[in-house]
Amino acid sequence: MAFSAPIDPQFNQELRTLLEERQEELFETFSPPESRANSQGSTENVSEDCIRHDANDDEDDSDEDEPLTEADPTELARLYSQTHPEMVHEDDHREDDDDDLDKSSVEAVFRTGCGCKHQCYTNFSVDRVWEYRLNMSEFQKDQLDVLVLAKLEQCEVQGEPIRGGKRERQFFDYVFDGHRTCEKVWRYIHNLGEKRFKNLKAHYKTHGVVPRDHGRRGKRPVNAYSFEVVQDVVKFLLRYADDNGLPMPAAPHGRDGRPPVYLPSCDTKADVYKKYVNACKVCQPAKQSVGETTFRNIWKLCVPHIQRMEPRTDVCAKCEHFRNEIQFATTEEDKLNSSIAFSGHILKAQKEREFLNSCIKRAQGEVTDITVQPPCSPCSLDLHNVHYTFDFAQSFLLPHQSRQVSPLYFLNPLRVNCFGVCNDSLQSQMNYLFDESQTIGIDNRKCHGANNVVSMLHNYFHEHGLGEKGCHCHADNCAGQNKNKTVIHYFCYRTSTGLHDEINYHFLEPGHTKCICDACFGKIRQVYRRSDVDTVSQLADIVSKSSRREQGEVLW
Incomplete structure (x- = not known):
């Protein structure tokens, strides 16, 4: 209803004026049962209509309405709201629930009463109703709908067929905690607005205990853009x-x-x-x-x-060069030539990437059929498609603090280098850590040279190799590290001495050399940035934590 608090004196004065203006209508509403029955020529007695409610009251005869007493403030408020629409609460025009869950508001409703002759609120305590309303507010809207629909099914009382058996009237006996209540009290206890409860009863009459769906669900919105x-x-x-x-x-x-x-x-x-x-x-x-x-x-x-x-x-220098030539070309011929060169570069990089993926796929398929426990003796297993990828990571600086310490910013930190060898057949990577004191040159010089690459590759094949007869190795196009005669001579040494029968050495297109090693280095960086690291051994622990395996694979 529009009002739930006691009526003030000004409101009563306006109601008296309204009573004088609408005497005839109010006489029909507020007259005692005996006089109203005599005026209509009916002797029917009203027993429990305020407890048993008809869902089709708008279609019933007037002699079945519940008589009210003169002191009913709820009906007075309804009549007042008809002549003063600005006083009607907005909840009466929408489906929202009564969200006022304060205990004081529940006490005010108890003082006002439900308006029926049975005084339904006297059967319950304020704490019980307040607690139950809080429980109802915890439900989501669709969940509360199903709960109310199920309770309506329990409260429904089938009436006698009327109008030639075309329709059955719906009656509901509302019960809460073993006490029969009127609809208004039952609805308030379940924290339901008047309009929402009316819609739920209409939905129950048509569909039964079925969740409600929005009428526009599955339909194209009227304001949607065209295809x-x-x-x-x-x-x-x-x-x-x-x-x-x-x-x-x-x-x-x-x-x-x-x-x-x-x-x-x-x-x-x-x-x-x-x-x-x-x-x-x-x-x-x-x-x-x-x-x-x-x-x-x-x-x-x-x-x-x-x-x-x-x-x-990080982008390819050639791609950037070709893009600038295409964008700033002055003639159509120059633009066409640059586009052809750009397309050839892209196709070449795509072919190299497809070949890398095919090598990894063959390597993983070959190892699944054989149980391998490295290290193994050279050429001890009939494997010909084992795939390795190796590369250097960006140097780590020690000490490292997750929070920037001002004095450390101006010092020259210790550089720790990281070299990774990834076995794509087993999907694992071994990381080698070495600081400035372990490089070939002085003060971290020659730390990324070919001699370092050969030294760590030889250790990996000897300590962690699978004993394969043939393998494929992929690296980037860095001439100082991988694409040089030193590394190629080392691979020739392995094949000539029987450590391998065949080694295939491949290089990706410059600028498009990202591989699985870079992904593993990125995982290490994520943990490194969030940690405080002071020594190489602590950095080795960081590398181990970045791995999903139970024991991280790291050497230093």
């Missing part, structure tokens, strides 16, 4: 990426999606949206444009491979 408008957004993004983006040869490791296209880091999504709106305006005729939020959602759902390049994203 042509969404298609225009996708076409614009694809064209913009072709003109300004930098395509990658393959998807990042671990993703089977479309290769990403990086837009310049200076172009934000808001800037791209403004260009899209301007493009829609200059079209003849002008096309409909979508809002910025919708634009971002379409971008995320339809073309997620078009991404904004981070300011420090």
Whole structure:
């Protein structure tokens, strides 16, 4: 109802005026049962109509209405609200529940009463009703709906068929804690608004105890954009990426999606949206444009491979060179030649990446059929497709604090180098740590040379090799580390002395050399940035923690 608190004197004065103006209507409502029955020529007695409620009261005869007493403030408030609509609470026009869960409000409702002759609130305590309303408020809306529908099924009393058996009237005996109550009290105890409870009864009459679904569920919204408008957004993004983006040869490791296209880091999504709106305006005729939020959602759902390049994203120098030539070409011939060269570079990088993935797949399939426990004697197992990847990581600086300490910033820290050898057949990586005192040169000089690579590769094959007869090795194109005669001579030494029957040495396209070793180094960096590290042994513990295996694989 519109009011739940005691009525003030001003309100009573206005009600007296209303009573004088509407005497006839109020006489029908407030007259005693005997006089009303005599005026209608009926002798029916009213017994428990205030307890048993009819769901179709709007269709019933007037002689079945519950008589009210003159002192009923609830009915007075209803009549007052008809002539003073500004006083009606907004909850009467929407389906929201009575969310006033304070104990004081429950006490006020108890003082006001329910308005029926049985005074239903006297059967319960304030604490019990308040606690139950709090419990009901913990339910989600759909859960409370099902609970109320199930209770309505228990309270339903089937009436006699009327009007030729076409319809049965619905009656409900509302019971709470073993006491029969009127509908108003039962609804208040279950924390339900008047409109919501009315809708629930209508839903129960039509569908029974079934969760309610929104009427528009599964239907296309009336304000949705057409397919042509969404298609225009996708076409614009694809064209913009072709003109300004930098395509990658393959998807990042671990993703089977479309290769990403990086837009310049200076172009934000808001800037791209403004260009899209301007493009829609200059079209003849002008096309409909979508809002910025919708634009971002379409971008995320339809073309997620078009991404904004981070300011420090590592890109290929050749790709950047070709992109600049295409963007700033003065003639169509220069632009065509640069596009052909760019396309050839991308295709070459894609082929190298596909060959790397095929080598890893063959290596993993071969090892699954054989139980291997390294180290093994050279050429002791009939394996010909074992795959290794090796590379250097960026140097670690010690001491390292997760919180920046000002005096340490100005000191010259100790550099610790990390070299990783990944066995793609077993999906494991061995990391070698060595500081400045263990390098070939003085003061960390010649720490990344070919001699260091050969030394650590030889130790790995001897201590952690699988005893394969043939293998494939992938490395980047760094001439000072991997692509030099020293490393190639070492592989020739292994095949000539019988340590291997065959070694295939491969290099990825420059600028597109990211491999599984870089992913493992990234995992180490994540733990390293959050930790305080003072010694090499502590750094070795950090490397072990970054591994999913029970015992991290690290040597120093």
